[in-house]
Amino acid sequence: MPRTYAIRTFGCQMNEHDSSRAAGLLETIGYRPADSVETADLVLVNTCAVRENADNKLYGTLGHLRTLKAERGTTLVVGGCLAQKDGATVAEKAPWVDVVFGTHNLGSLPDLLLAADSATLPVVELVEQLESFPSALPAKRDVRHHAWVSISVGCNNSCSFCIVPSLRGPEVSRRVGDIVGEVQALVADDVVEVTLLGQNVNSYGRDLEVDGRAGRSLFADLLRALGSVPDLERVRFTSPHPRDFTLDVLDAMAETTNVCEHLHLPLQSGSDRLLKAMRRSYRAERYMDLVRRTRELMPEATLTTDIIVGFPGETDEDFAATMAVVEEARFEQAYTFKYSPRPGTDAAMMVDDFVDDAIVTTRYHALEALTRRHSLESHQRLIGSTQELLVQSPSKTDPTRLSGYTRGHHLVHLPADDRFAPGDLVTTEIREASTNYMIGSPAIDVRRTRAGRATEAALARGEGWQIRHLPPTDPAPESATRRRLPVLPG
Ligand code: SF4
DSSP states (O other), X not given: XXXXXXXXXXXXXXXXXXXXXXXXXXXXXXXXXXSSTTTOSEEEEEEOSXXXXXXXXXXXXXXXXXXXXXXXXXXXXXXXXXHHHHHHHHHHHOTTOXXXXXXXXXXXXXXXXXXXXXXXXXXXEOOSSOOSOGGGSOOOOSSSSEEEEEOEESOSOOOTTOOHHHHHOSOEEOOHHHHHHHHHHHHHTTOOEEEEEOTTGGGTTTTSOBTTBOSOOOHHHHHHHHHTSTTOOEEEEEOOOTXXXXXXXXXXXXXXXXXXXXEEXXXXXXXXXXHHHTTOOOOHHHHHHHHHHHHHHOTTOEEEEEEEESOTTOOHHHHHHHHHHHHHHOOSEEEEEEOOOOTTSSGGGOGGGOOOHHHHHHHHHHHHHHHHHHHHHHHHHTTTOEEEEEEEEEOSSOTTEEEEEOTTOOEEEEEOBTTOOTTOEEEEEEEEEOSSOEEEOSOSEEEXXXXXXXHHHHHHTTOSSOOBOOOOSSOOOTTOOBOBOOOOOO
16 A cells, blocks of 8 residues: 655745645655545645744644654654744654755655654754755646746845745746746646746846846746747746836736736835835835836736735825825735734834734725725626636535636636536636626637546546536526536545
């Protein structure tokens, strides 16, 4: 019987990406996915140091896993940012853990597991320099049609609220040819959509020498290069940085057919005073200039953002400045966060300037009300339009519907239909809109993909989603037969 593994991932997409690589590595040494953490022979906790109470959550999880280890002899592995930050402490506080490794040496995992077989104390390995690019390691994907592709790791900025630079180190970029090669291999393995990952995609490539020259961002070149990969339907990326954003990236987005019209541009604050305190080296006018240029060049583009409310020292005037930028930018979606201090960051030391909780909550609700109104209005404007969706999965709340994303990354539910499966591209007409999603008509057109056919074959073998048919409730095209899909286990 092969040994089995389960991975619990905390934090951001970079950690999700690393977890998919850890899964790939474990499978190369014979492990297979377990049905649950409780039945796994090995449990890997991929930690995050960015989120609030990260260490409490980790030690809570490890306490639960200790019982599991005592009962079943489960091998316990801790990786990720918190492990990089606190590695030795993790081994001291939770000596029942078998392996602790950091963000730079994911590739050592098989060796560390071997070493742990004959060790009585946790095997801890933390290195300061990146040993191999995570994307060079084998990966295990959650879905057939989509893959994360890391284009750079680390960050050269020093935003005062962020712990990433001290944990992931300075920015290191991969060569354009390596990335394109990986994407081609993914497409040959049924992927139709990739999301490029970097802490700051706009400074991608500055550390690379091309034709004897370094210091130039190669991100626009990369987008154009990916535009010529056959059968790659969609390219997304996260996250850009307003300071480093160059207009050639907007041109590349507008001119490259498979690059989706969606720009997630973190604002963080609309107040120049606060942006300075955050060490975000752009100002509100520069940000709005990018917004205007985007809307001019790509009127269909979706703009989304991140905003922190209650950063230390935020006054009513600062908050009003943020509201003014949001009012003008009219983001299709905004991810809003109440500031919470992250140990190890400069902002966490600004204790005297912390803003009263009640004030932060009031501002947060005001901002949320505004951004939700904008989301609803942007969805309502799309009623009556036709949109192509990349089908993702059955809807979580209604198994008679499938969910998919438009090129602009709007979530749309449409009636399930046996002409297509997750991974296929379907055209629908938008019929209803709410703040968080839209409802589409029965599929007007279907473009089958290899991913869709492979998922359909897996469904027929009884893997993944279960399928049930429902009588139609909405006039369907002649050829459409309806069915409903309940949710994927786990
Ligand atoms: S750009 Fe700022 S927020 Fe983003 S990873 Fe770098 S330091 Fe952190």
